[in-house]
Amino acid sequence: MKDKMTLSQQLITLTVAASVVVFSTTGRAQEHKQPNIDASKLPPASTKKGVTYAGDIKAIFEKSCVKCHGAEKPKAKLNLTTLAGALKGGGDGKVIEPGNSSKSILLASVARIGEEDDWMPPKKNKANIGPLTAEQVGLIRAWIDQGAK
Numbered sequence: 001m002k003d004k005m006t007l008s009q010q011l012i013t014l015t016v017a018a019s020v021v022v023f024s025t026t027g028r029a030q031e032h033k034q035p036n037i038d039a040s041k042l043p044p045a046s047t048k049k050g051v052t053y054a055g056d057i058k059a060i061f062e063k064s065c066v067k068c069h070g071a072e073k074p075k076a077k078l079n080l081t082t083l084a085g086a087l088k089g090g091g092d093g094k095v096i097e098p099g100n101s102s103k104s105i106l107l108a109s110v111a112r113i114g115e116e117d118d119w120m121p122p123k124k125n126k127a128n129i130g131p132l133t134a135e136q137v138g139l140i141r142a143w144i145d146q147g148a149k
């Protein structure tokens with residue numbers, strides 16, 4: 001019988017196995033939904049070279065986003081007032097994948113593809129901030145594809 005586990009050994013093994021399962025599923029739930037964006041629905045990326053946050057993107061965010069995604073108590077914990085904040089993402093994780101705009105939630109929301117609830121700026125907002133233009137979305141797309149510098 002020396003090869004058989006005692007009942008308490010079996011219970012310990014089960015408990016450990018169960019916690020591993022619970023731990024790994026909750027770990028997964030905290031990761032951000034990885035969107036599979038249909039790139040054919042996105043406006044074309046701008047052909048501009050050397051697109052940067054400081055030179056091109058900050059002004060767009062300042063005009064249309066920072067009212068809600070400012071430095072203090074930003075919505076979804078997403079602070080778009082700095083490059084670091086944009087790259088860090090929100091409470092649920094990253095919203096930009098540098099080099100890969102078709103995996104970037106931020107781009108899907110401003111391009112207004114996908115669920116209406118996720119459109120940014122929100123369809124109805126008190127400040128009446130309108131949607132970004134196709135040119136602005138194309139610039140953000142180019143910025144992300146060029147590495148989100």
Ligand code: HEC
Nearest residue numbers: 064065068075076090091092095105106120121122125129
């Ligand atoms: C009027 C307020 C408002 C404006 C303006 C606004 N947002 Fe948002 N944004 C929100 C709210 C509220 C949420 C959270 C939505 C939710 O949790 O359902 C959000 C969520 C997001 C998310 C998802 C974050 C995540 O972790 O899933 C992204 C990305 C985003 N906004 C980007 C932008 C961008 C880019 C702009 C400007 C082009 C913008 N938002 C403008 C209110 C706003």
